[in-house]
Amino acid sequence: MATQTVTLRMPNPLYDQLMHRAVETQRSFEEETLEVLAAVLPGRGELPADLKQAIDSLVVLEDAALWQAAQSRLADDVASELEALHDKRDRVGLTDSESQQLAALLRQYERQMMVRTQAAALLRERGHDVTRLLKA
Numbered sequence: 001m002a003t004q005t006v007t008l009r010m011p012n013p014l015y016d017q018l019m020h021r022a023v024e025t026q027r028s029f030e031e032e033t034l035e036v037l038a039a040v041l042p043g044r045g046e047l048p049a050d051l052k053q054a055i056d057s058l059v060v061l062e063d064a065a066l067w068q069a070a071q072s073r074l075a076d077d078v079a080s081e082l083e084a085l086h087d088k089r090d091r092v093g094l095t096d097s098e099s100q101q102l103a104a105l106l107r108q109y110e111r112q113m114m115v116r117t118q119a120a121a122l123l124r125e126r127g128h129d130v131t132r133l134l135k136a
Helices: 012-025 029-040 049-060 063-070 076-091 096-125
Strands: none
Touching: 012 029, 012 096, 049 096, 063 096, 076 096
């Protein structure tokens, strides 16, 4: 695959956020930035097979099941662990093991958010008003 070199000027908060993600996932800044860009661009050909299957399976769900998927949240214990690791990272830093755990939890969170987003998009396509999902 051919590549291009790009020079960007970005705000410090965005740079810091990308750098934190790179450290958490033990990747270079460039690798993390490319992954983030790939995740937000149209097209699902690059999604992991399990995520693509989860998103594709939403199409056959009844509206009630889509509403449930669109409103789903991380389990309380998972959300608490994610928050605790974020707090610890900001206070004193994380061990390698904790960094790996945080990266895994972030992937789980991002996966759930993608499913929620697709469920909401399908509901909107079916004529439902999904603005209440923005307030949740």
